[in-house]
Amino acid sequence: MIPPNIQELDANDGLAHKRKAFNLPDHVIYLNGNSLGPLPASVPGRIESLIKQEWGTDLITSWNKHGWIDLPQQVGEKLAGLLGAAPGQVVCCDSVSINLFKLLSAALQLRPERKVVLSQADNFPTDLYMAQGLESLLGSGCMDLNTVPAENLLPSLNEQVAVLYLTQVDFRSGARHDIAQLTRAAHEQGALVIWDLSHSVGVLPLELDAWQVDFAVGCGYKFLNGGPGAPAFIYANATHHDQFQQRLQGWMGHAAPFSFSSEYQAASGIAQFLTGTPNIISLAALDAALDVFADIEADELHGKVCQLTDLFLQLVDSEPTLRDLKLQSPSDSGQRGAQLAWSHPQAWGISRALHSLGVMVDYREPDLLRFGFSPLVLSFEEVGRSVQALRKILGERIYTRAEFQNRLKVT
Amino acid sequence: MIPPNIQELDANDGLAHKRKAFNLPDHVIYLNGNSLGPLPASVPGRIESLIKQEWGTDLITSWNKHGWIDLPQQVGEKLAGLLGAAPGQVVCCDSVSINLFKLLSAALQLRPERKVVLSQADNFPTDLYMAQGLESLLGSGCMDLNTVPAENLLPSLNEQVAVLYLTQVDFRSGARHDIAQLTRAAHEQGALVIWDLSHSVGVLPLELDAWQVDFAVGCGYKFLNGGPGAPAFIYANATHHDQFQQRLQGWMGHAAPFSFSSEYQAASGIAQFLTGTPNIISLAALDAALDVFADIEADELHGKVCQLTDLFLQLVDSEPTLRDLKLQSPSDSGQRGAQLAWSHPQAWGISRALHSLGVMVDYREPDLLRFGFSPLVLSFEEVGRSVQALRKILGERIYTRAEFQNRLKVT
Numbered sequence: 001m002i003p004p005n006i007q008e009l010d011a012n013d014g015l016a017h018k019r020k021a022f023n024l025p026d027h028v029i030y031l032n033g034n035s036l037g038p039l040p041a042s043v044p045g046r047i048e049s050l051i052k053q054e055w056g057t058d059l060i061t062s063w064n065k066h067g068w069i070d071l072p073q074q075v076g077e078k079l080a081g082l083l084g085a086a087p088g089q090v091v092c093c094d095s096v097s098i099n100l101f102k103l104l105s106a107a108l109q110l111r112p113e114r115k116v117v118l119s120q121a122d123n124f125p126t127d128l129y130m131a132q133g134l135e136s137l138l139g140s141g142c143m144d145l146n147t148v149p150a151e152n153l154l155p156s157l158n159e160q161v162a163v164l165y166l167t168q169v170d171f172r173s174g175a176r177h178d179i180a181q182l183t184r185a186a187h188e189q190g191a192l193v194i195w196d197l198s199h200s201v202g203v204l205p206l207e208l209d210a211w212q213v214d215f216a217v218g219c220g221y222k223f224l225n226g227g228p229g230a231p232a233f234i235y236a237n238a239t240h241h242d243q244f245q246q247r248l249q250g251w252m253g254h255a256a257p258f259s260f261s262s263e264y265q266a267a268s269g270i271a272q273f274l275t276g277t278p279n280i281i282s283l284a285a286l287d288a289a290l291d292v293f294a295d296i297e298a299d300e301l302h303g304k305v306c307q308l309t310d311l312f313l314q315l316v317d318s319e320p321t322l323r324d325l326k327l328q329s330p331s332d333s334g335q336r337g338a339q340l341a342w343s344h345p346q347a348w349g350i351s352r353a354l355h356s357l358g359v360m361v362d363y364r365e366p367d368l369l370r371f372g373f374s375p376l377v378l379s380f381e382e383v384g385r386s387v388q389a390l391r392k393i394l395g396e397r398i399y400t401r402a403e404f405q406n407r408l409k410v411t
Numbered sequence: 412m413i414p415p416n417i418q419e420l421d422a423n424d425g426l427a428h429k430r431k432a433f434n435l436p437d438h439v440i441y442l443n444g445n446s447l448g449p450l451p452a453s454v455p456g457r458i459e460s461l462i463k464q465e466w467g468t469d470l471i472t473s474w475n476k477h478g479w480i481d482l483p484q485q486v487g488e489k490l491a492g493l494l495g496a497a498p499g500q501v502v503c504c505d506s507v508s509i510n511l512f513k514l515l516s517a518a519l520q521l522r523p524e525r526k527v528v529l530s531q532a533d534n535f536p537t538d539l540y541m542a543q544g545l546e547s548l549l550g551s552g553c554m555d556l557n558t559v560p561a562e563n564l565l566p567s568l569n570e571q572v573a574v575l576y577l578t579q580v581d582f583r584s585g586a587r588h589d590i591a592q593l594t595r596a597a598h599e600q601g602a603l604v605i606w607d608l609s610h611s612v613g614v615l616p617l618e619l620d621a622w623q624v625d626f627a628v629g630c631g632y633k634f635l636n637g638g639p640g641a642p643a644f645i646y647a648n649a650t651h652h653d654q655f656q657q658r659l660q661g662w663m664g665h666a667a668p669f670s671f672s673s674e675y676q677a678a679s680g681i682a683q684f685l686t687g688t689p690n691i692i693s694l695a696a697l698d699a700a701l702d703v704f705a706d707i708e709a710d711e712l713h714g715k716v717c718q719l720t721d722l723f724l725q726l727v728d729s730e731p732t733l734r735d736l737k738l739q740s741p742s743d744s745g746q747r748g749a750q751l752a753w754s755h756p757q758a759w760g761i762s763r764a765l766h767s768l769g770v771m772v773d774y775r776e777p778d779l780l781r782f783g784f785s786p787l788v789l790s791f792e793e794v795g796r797s798v799q800a801l802r803k804i805l806g807e808r809i810y811t812r813a814e815f816q817n818r819l820k821v822t
Contacts, residue, residue, distance in 0.1 A: 036471045051454060056455075094506075095686060095687025097659070105548060126661045126687065132660065132674075228690075249540045250506065251536050258776065264536075264539070276507055277639075281638055360472075
């Protein structure tokens with residue numbers, strides 16, 4: 001195999017200039033942007049101004065003076081481009097978990113004659129937990145969560161299915177679903193779709209309107225770099241607006257919140273997915289973080305993701321000392337998200353040893369090393385150095401040292 | 412009536428030194444701490460450090476290194492003293508609205524043979540909306556929301572009532588319920604109680620354990636000064652832990668979140684009320700804000716609240732130019748929270764005119780002026796000056812000017 005020309009890849013990287021839009025410590029190669037995105041350089045100043053000027057000085061008047069009250073929709077609109085969504089269909093609020101509950105309880109109302117929510121057995125846990133919670137609340141006479149292996153999803157789609165409820169990118173392997181194909185298949189059976197795009201948004205091309213996706217959620221703190229525990233988002237296709245009751249109905253989803261009426265009357269459009277008072281500090285951090293994406297197309301992001309992951313894979317594959325790493329991700333970049341995972345019996349020790357060499361990666365029980373590839377901050381040269389670090393650790397069996405074998409805490 | 416000696420009140424104010432723990436602009440008298448608490452001086456530095464050091468430099472390792480993962484419980488424990496709660500019963504997360512849904516759906520499981528949720532017709536709107544949403548979700552065969560005027564609450568408590576669902580302090584009038592009495596009366600009928608303490612915590616003495624309160628929620632951004640849209644809290648009496656399924660069951664409420672099991676297994680104790688990934692920036696702001704309370708008892712806070720509101724009331728009552736203001740709050744400080752409200756046909760214009768004189772107050776549709784009294788920041792001299800401003804505005808009918816009559820936006 002011809003060794004790739006890493007310098008050439010960096011020289012031709014149309015996103016290389018984005019690295020300076022982030023504050024990353026020197027000597028850290030950050031392969032964890034799929035878990036917590038790094039700090040955009042625009043965030044500290046925005047938050048300082050929000051806290052000192054807006055909260056500290058302008059106080060309560062900031063709800064209007066600084067547009068706090070509009071932030072959930074404003075941040076949603078900033079995201080719409082990355083989702084392939086026309087205006088008025090995206091809002092940022094609450095957590096992925098809470099938003100899944102809102103959407104699932106809404107979608108079921110649109111298919112009152114059906115009970116089955118079809119999902120994947122290894123969907124992200126919180127997605128399954130929220131559905132299990134709704135199932136218990138409604139009673140099994142009203143909802144039936146059916147989870148199957150990925151390969152059985154298409155055969156399990158039938159006229160009993162109310163909602164196909166999936167995460168596009170598997171959080172362990174990075175394997176990715178074809179949203180367009182599965183959405184079409186669901187619709188052919190009269191079912192609706194809810195997609196969790198937590199590991200997709202910011203790295204994969206998404207065309208939710210064109211694919212006629214019904215509903216989606218996603219995470220603000222992974223590839224969107226919105227900060228730890230950033231608000232999540234909801235996409236709801238306009239064709240479904242005002243066709244159901246959003247059950248977590250709080251005052252921010254009311255048609256006239258400041259009329260303080262005792263009877264709930266839902267706002268029209270995407271605003272009805274709001275519940276409680278929006279968390280302004282966190283929304284402002286996400287708002288500032290999204291400015292980094294203002295001049296980028298999702299295709300550019302995805303192009304670099306494919307190059308980064310292909311390079312990493314090629315370097316690992318070409319290295320005999322790394323043959324004990326078992327690839328758990330699709331080798332075809334068209335089949336995966338922005339991450340790669342390998343299993344190894346000493347995965348925990350290896351992840352600790354990588355950290356000690358400045359390469360930050362994820363470990364997932366019981367034996368998985370997970371590498372995330374944030375196209376806005378990573379260089380190809382860093383990919384090369386990461387694999388060198390892996391080679392050193394496995395070649396010298398550094399992971400067998402006691403300090404790398406402490407299994408007490410997952411970091 | 413003898414005019415109160417304002418200077419003497421300030422000289423004897425045991426909380427006067429707390430004013431310097433807040434960054435408030437000069438020349439503003441802030442009577443809006445019941446809506447958005449002012450900025451504690453400890454918050455900007457804490458958030459700067461969180462963003463630049465913890466997020467920016469330590470990145471994903473901060474979940475353990477800086478204890479992010481423990482923040483919901485840590486902030487809960489800081490609050491416990493103000494609530495009269497033994498350890499292990501308070502957690503901070505999500506919004507008041509979301510938390511009400513969690514508690515109400517939990518409490519109903521503890522009284523499966525009963526359907527009625529008894530509340531007050533003018534309870535805070537979001538409390539009613541969330542209950543209406545749950546009622547729709549469950550179907551009226553499972554839950555029946557019954558709202559009555561305050562004076563009918565006690566007579567309406569009977570053996571059909573599963574949950575008495577109330578806000579202690581009325582958001583308009585400031586009238587306050589006797590939690591101990593109503594909780595006892597509910598228990599005598601076999602009903603449970605859920606108290607919304609959004610306008611109580613930080614200003615009223617609370618003894619939730621001693622009063623045998625079952626459940627409570629409250630707001631982080633009013634008298635706790637946690638910042639705009641700060642996370643809310645949940646109190647769940649330990650006697651009820653592990654007796655029900657918390658239905659908004661997300662991965663943070665799992666017994667072992669990082670095992671990524673596909674089946675939900677609730678954490679024991681208060682952690683089961685967590686749902687999605689905690690919002691770390693906002694939790695840290697609330698955490699820093701609560702340090703202001705570390706050396707104060709709720710009785711001290713309440714003592715000053717009574718003095719401040721009594722003084723304001725006495726000054727208004729003694730002023731003939733203010734006789735068109737109709738008091739909507741209890742005149743007895745033992746019957747109210749930390750706010751006073753008056754109605755006036757020109758309330759909106761008066762509130763604007765007060766702002767222009769540096770006195771920040773709330774206006775509530777259709778004709779209410781609402782004054783909140785944060786005992787940590789207000790001096791008695793500021794109370795005196797506020798009433799002088801009111802006197803000037805009403806005496807000179809300043810509120811009739813066009814710039815004070817714009818009704819387009821509620822601020």
